[in-house]
Amino acid sequence: MSGAESPNGSGEPLVRIGELARRAGIPAATLRAWERRYAIVEPTRTEGGYRLYSREDERRLRSMLDLITRGVAPAEAASRVTADAAATPRATPRGASPPAPGLLTNSGELREGLLDALGSFDEVAAQRLLDSAMAAYTVDGLVTEVVLPVLRTTGERWAAGGLSVAQEHFSTSVIRSRMMSVARGWASGEGPSALLVCPPGEVHDIGLICFGLMLHERGWQISFLGADTPIETMREAALQIDPRVVVLSVTAPQASAALLDSGELGLRVPVMVAGAGAVESLAEGIGAELLADPIERAADVLTARFG
């Protein structure tokens, strides 16, 4: 009875049907029916015959569900999903968000679930939902469909009094640390390197972390100086690291003001400013260039310019 090694070459953690049903919110019986009737997935099996689903399987089943909830008949949805899969030679290039048909309804549930879990200080549930999200989305999709929307909603509800400081604090802290854990290894690679910085007074760095993840996905090496980084620190780090570009993230007005006070940054490296507080006047004032929203577009632009 030596270990029944499943042929799991890619080192990807496969899950059984129950877990997948829980994650995707589809009854196990339905999953089996879809497989039997439409051959939409073909999970590997254990020696004992248990189904083992990959992330790709999960993605397909989710988009199937999404199409159905939008009113597409199951048979039709299935044929679209399998056609999609056949037409996609390999992993989606990088630019694209989730495949073509957005997983909107589903990401809606995901977001709601996440907001619930975070609002009730249930980190375990939140991490579980983030697991699902990571299995179901590309990095771009995760950021644009889940993380940033959840952060925005959290901020709005907090401003409207619907969330306490504690809940807001907890939510951002959980998301932030999860994103940082995804970010492990983003400093390595072959591509151009970017130095990511939050200037003095700027404490929101999650957006910048997300941006770093998306850049790494596009081949960049990331050096990250977190929130509230002194200008002098930034200068010195830029000198040492010698990146292709420096990206400043600005949302807070006081951060903007502080930057303007310190005038031209005087780096030898191109500087871009991004974030909700980044405007043309700020960019001019510090000798930088504006990197406009939305975030995927910004990542693409940067890659096209300096990649």
Added chain:
Amino acid sequence: MSGAESPNGSGEPLVRIGELARRAGIPAATLRAWERRYAIVEPTRTEGGYRLYSREDERRLRSMLDLITRGVAPAEAASRVTADAAATPRATPRGASPPAPGLLTNSGELREGLLDALGSFDEVAAQRLLDSAMAAYTVDGLVTEVVLPVLRTTGERWAAGGLSVAQEHFSTSVIRSRMMSVARGWASGEGPSALLVCPPGEVHDIGLICFGLMLHERGWQISFLGADTPIETMREAALQIDPRVVVLSVTAPQASAALLDSGELGLRVPVMVAGAGAVESLAEGIGAELLADPIERAADVLTARFG
């Protein structure tokens, strides 16, 4: 503490099954079953046939447990853990600093290498060294032998002018994010739960993160509110989460002062204060109790009292 250490050739501390079971929170019978069924570890034996587990064994068993709590079936989790181990050809940090072949287990060299890498903004090298450290040490060892000493040295060199703000900033940021990534999953488990908080004005949270890791090692579930948490936030979170104990980490004098200003915390839960700035007068002033250094001892004391 009751270090059942039997030296083997390399002088690595080995533990018997009972000790390991307690530490990792996995019943001894389960450990034996995993070994028998999945051959996930192969502990050495005493002459009498008792199992002796190495740190690498412990690390594997923990990652197995981690996968299981995330919903992966045990058999799958096992195959992934063993595949991981096989695919890791004993990562040898390349680069100038470490001349030693194989794993860098000398804590002095490790620390020096880490300080070098961090001081020159070389995150890749730093992460490699941290990889080595994690393979070679238990969580307790990692914290007490590597992380905290490196942080302390960094602080000292910075104070003495040997390090720039930039270097200090970068170093703590890299270490902090790595520790947070190790911390994934610390909210889950069966044991008692602890709420870990840095009070207003306290921005150093790495020590508290380390403490959380050590508690989780001892079976605790951790809820973490990061740096600079408002008192009100803490109160509300404590109410919601209803932990067995609240731990405040205090190093900065202003944090201490702010806490004293706000007087008794008035929680229904025992509160402990820890950290370099924690003194008896502070503890008394806020109706808390002092949790004395060193950090492993503090973790043991807490576990003995509330575990």
Added chain:
DNA sequence: GAAGGTCTGTCAAGTGTTTGTTCAAGGTTT
């Protein structure tokens, strides 16, 4: 409108697998 057909999600029955746990009988460590 009624009748018949197909599609689809769900359920039940009966079998098999996986996995944590328990027990007994005995050896080791301190």
Added chain:
DNA sequence: AAACCTTGAACAAACACTTGACAGACCTTC
């Protein structure tokens, strides 16, 4: 002697499998 550990067998609960069936929704045809 007490505490700890060993092996091997066995067990129960949770989980999953297949097959077959069925009700409701929807469509076509009479």
